[in-house]
Amino acid sequence: VLKLVRNLYGQKQAGRVWNQYLVKRLTEKVGFKQSKVDECVFYRGRVMYVLYTDDSLLAGPTKEEVDAVVRDIKAAKLDITEEGDIKDFLGVNIKRDEEQGTVTFTQPHLVDKILAATGLFHENAKTKETPAASSRILHRHSNSEAFDESFNFRSVIGMLNYLEKGSRSDIAYATHQCARFVDSPKREHGSAVRWLARYLKGTRDKGMIYKPDKTKGLEVYVDADFAGNWNKDEAVEDRDTARSRHGYVIKYNDCPILWRSALQGEIALSSTESEYTGLSYALRDAIPLMNLLKEMLEHGFQMEHRTPKVWCKVFEDNSGALEMAKVHKYRPRTKHLNVKLHHFRSYVESKEITLHAIASEDQQADYLTKPVNEDILVRLRKRVMGW
Incomplete structure (x- = not known):
């Protein structure tokens, strides 16, 4: 039996040991203060350091302040490679347009890998205008033929998930629906993935376009599709058909920073x-x-919003849900929700979170809950993604 005296690559605790070492160096040697909200965020003066495993970003108001932090990091015997102004991070291409005041996030190389994996990289491959067929819902299709293994289904789903989380909220619903059946894909599931790949082929260079609106603070758009997956033929074997789907987009300065389906x-x-x-x-x-x-x-960072106090607007298109969130009283029909779902009520009472009704056609999270037709997709994609 041997006793390790230092960290060894490949151990299950290696990542944690590395993180503890890095945090100690940054806080004790470089002078950073670790965030109490997010352990991967650090502050030093007007400079912010964001950590993702061993990749990181430094942001500050002047080049001189950032350069001073870099020098101190090197002096602390941390091996750091300077990449200059950010143009690519974790596989996401980042392009600034000073004249238009926009920042664009795209992942064309990952799209190419998905097309190559599904056999659609050639020029003659047809494209689709939507990520999924709007006229039908993807189910388990238990009695259908098994997927023909013409491509690595699990691998492609993994790539689609990374693409969706990085820059493509428009494929969130279709990707998650396909991912549900990765354990036993059928012919229909393979066809759905190819449909999605054809949509990506036609939108290869598209992504998320940020154009900050300083009059808007933190905003949340929430929507849900009640039992939208219901299928009476498969309900006995697949209880997931009775589950509802929700989707939401969280924006700051009208720029989406998080979305989920x-x-x-x-x-x-x-x-x-x-x-x-x-x-x-x-x-x-x-x-x-x-x-x-x-x-x-x-910590002295200026928020791009006219109101210095941080608050949140939530947009919801269901009057019953708004009533439950705003009027805090005991209801026999909803008492089972008490422990798990009422966690945010104190924020509503203090008015840090305000709730607002919104028309269904203005609900920006709509395309995260169901397959939509081309007209709705284009309208919502423009509102959320900028194109």
């Missing part, structure tokens, strides 16, 4: 309950972001 873990008993569940889950992500923005204010 997911089946709800619990089976909702009404459309109001499914909408309220989506609202609760969305605010689980929004509240930590609110706290991070508050912390940045405390």
